[in-house]
Amino acid sequence: MHREQENALVELLDIAPVADELAARFVAAGHRLYLVGGSVRDALLGRGGGDLDFTTDARPGTVLEILSGWADAVWETGIEFGTVAARRRGQTLEITTFRADVYDRVGRKPAVAFGNTIEGDLARRDFTVNAMAVELTGPGGERRFVDPHGGLAALAAGTLDTPAAPQDSFADDPLRMLRAARFVSQLGFTPAPRVQEAMTAMAGELARITKERVQAEFSKLILGAHPRRAIELMVDTGLAEYVVPEVPAMRLAIDEHMQHKDVYTHSLVVMEQAIERETDGPDLVLRLAALLHDVGKPPTRRKEADGRVSFHHHEVVGAKMVRKRLRDLRYPKAVIDEVAQLVYLHLRFHGYGKGEWTDSAVRRYVTDAGPLLDRLHKLVRSDCTTRNRRRAAALQRSYDSLEHRISELRKREELDAIRPDLDGNAIMELLGIPPGPLVGKAYKHLLALRMERGPMSHEEAEAELRRWAAEQGVD
Incomplete structure (x- = not known):
């Protein structure tokens, strides 16, 4: 795309009016202002409406002076890193001075250094689709598109690549490898071959990152539109070994119905089917439970005398494994308890048969699930991945019967408050x-x-x- 076409495209972008107001103040102060990174990417994808990220040649003290008297609120929390946050008419803005940081490649916090050019600032960003900028302070308010690394072409192709060599980018900040998987989930992008090769070679560098940061990226990945693709990328590159090693471990166990390549594939299908049953938006607890519900199978795998494979009490073992892993990732206690309880309960329905449960057993099922009952319904139904249509239909009818009995008992006995x-x-x-x-x-x-x-x-x-x-x- 020629420069004229790029600039014409930028003129059509739906950029919040508050950005132009802010730009006018920077022009009056003799400085430049650029909309940058994810804000430009999302605007080009028609996904605007979130927080706005800017970069500027102005130093943080000058940015504070420009915002004074205009912003409704200002936060200086990140000012040592060159970032000033503000709010104007309900819109959150972050303005960061050009950066030219240097990493020691031991931790992930750089030695903060301010830069002098937009090109230098963009060169240090994680991916080319995040290394685009729109100058808002051109003559007469004209917008200028800045894309030195081909981010627009990568965006159009759905490709995830790095401005610098990926080995250098990931050595600077290994969390970028997990962020690549997150963008695969959120945006449906495909990593460039060199990016995936570097992720595979450098997966162990993720151990440098704090568990809290890893968990934050992993949660965003799980809540994305395409989490299966992201999990597969993590497993294929080895990243999963440093985040949720129990997931790649499931590739070792053939499930007892011999209907899937392995328990790993089955779990990914269950997660996808659980997502299809969500009714109130992405559900972190349900998705984690679906992905991890069978992690107890590898350690409980036994070959029986008749040649069949069994996984006795894998739900009990799995619930303990889930607690340990989620605690290690620093998840909140409520999330840990809920996911572990769903894993623990997901197999209980299989004792229901064709309705042999007594009313007492139905009451215990409801009481043990408590507020997780609706999620448990979704998880159990999603756990049916057999290709035998007759068997799948029979399982769904059986669960319909259980839900009907729960409904009838609830009417009679106020089951939710036993x-x-x-x-x-x-x-x-x-x-x-x-x-x-x-x-x-x-x-x-x-x-x-x-x-x-x-x-x-x-x-x-x-x-x-x-x-x-x-x-x-x-x-």
Whole structure:
């Protein structure tokens, strides 16, 4: 594309009016301002509306003076790195002075150095699609497209490449390798061959990055539009060994139905099917549970006497493995608990058969799932990947039956709030005992009866409590 065509394209971009207002202030101060990086990429993709990133030749102190009296709020949190953040009419802006950083290639924090040209600033960016800029301070407010590394052509081709040699780029900041996988998921891009080769050769460098930063990129990747493609890239390049080694380990286990190449492929299909069942946008907990639900299979794999492969109690082992991995990645406790519980429960439905469960078993299923019940429904249904249409239809009908029974019990018994028929205070009053462990034991006994029988009258509950107390030797 010729320069005239590029600039004509840029003139058509939907760039927020606040950007032009800010540019006018920089012109008045004798400085240049460029919309840069992801903001330009997303504008070209028609994905505008997010935060705006700018770069400028002005030093941070000057940027603060330019923003004074115009911005509704200003933050100096990143000023030591040359970044000043601001808000104007609800729009968040980040303005960073041209950078010419030098990396020691031991950690990932560079020695901050300010640059003097837009070209030098763009050369240090992670990928060519993020190394484009639009100057907003041209004569008469004219916009000028700056693309020294062919980012526009790469964007059109859906190719992910680096401005410099990928070995140099990834040596400077190994997190860029995981970011490449994230862009594969979010934008559907394909890494250039040299990029994938460098990722494969340098995957071990990811160990330099803090777990918190790795987790942040991995979560964005999981929540993207194409997470399967990104996971496959991570496994193929070896990055997964430094993030979720349990995933590539699943390639070693053939699943018991012999319907898939391996448990790894099955898990990717389950994740895709779970995504299709999402109703309120991307669900991190559901996606992680779907991807990791069978990680317990490799360590529990056994060959039985009849030649079949079994994975007894893999859900129990898998839940423990998931807890350990997600803790290592510094996920919040709530996420860890929810994903592990889904992994633990995902196999329970297979005892349902054609409806042999008692009402007590259905109550326990609902109670153990708690607020995760809707996600559990989605996970269990997604876990059916058999190519046998008759068997798949039978499994779905069986789960339809379970959901119907849950619905009927919920109407009758308020399943979402199952409690013993007597609370702690009533137990202490009836037995004449003070607070303590014995009250908890009595409570658990009544809860077990509630699960088994359903609701009891107050008189029945009192009689059962007295019977239990006599058995326990409580006067």
